[in-house]
Amino acid sequence: MEHINQAALRAELSIEQQQHLSQCAQCQENQALLQQLASCASDLALEAPPANVWQRIEQSRTSEQTQSASNKWRNLSATAAMLIVGMFGWLSWNNYQLQQQFTQLLAANMALESQLVVQQSISYPQAHIFSQLEAVEQQLVGAQSLQKKLVLLQQRQQYINQIIKLQRGNNNEYYI
């Protein structure tokens, strides 16, 4: 039997599919990823990302500068939400391997995002990477092929990584 595609994994499984799932590590992993993404997506859809993070943003929103920083964080999760919603629209695509890669990459992106520390302000080097990140995200939303989205998602991951490194490595930067 072939692997179960993502559309089927989210619907009710037939007895044959259930049997396959119980024996196939790859499909089990895919199902777990989908569940993970679905729970993230519902959080984002409600615009209620982890309360502690957003509370801190709201509390720190005392100046326009801070507001522009918090807008960046909002945009970041909005893009993730859009990508997830987009992915569920691609379920008719039958390239299982690419779908799998995309799901994993998206999960990796979201895991990285959760490591970002929401700050009251953003340093110049961070702001520079953020602008590159925004450019990649715009392309991501408009990208027509899954291959293209995969490449862009990898770039996005690198930028998020760079921001995390900056956040961890340097506390003496200039802030805007």
Ligand SMILES: [Zn+2]
């Ligand atoms: Zn399978």
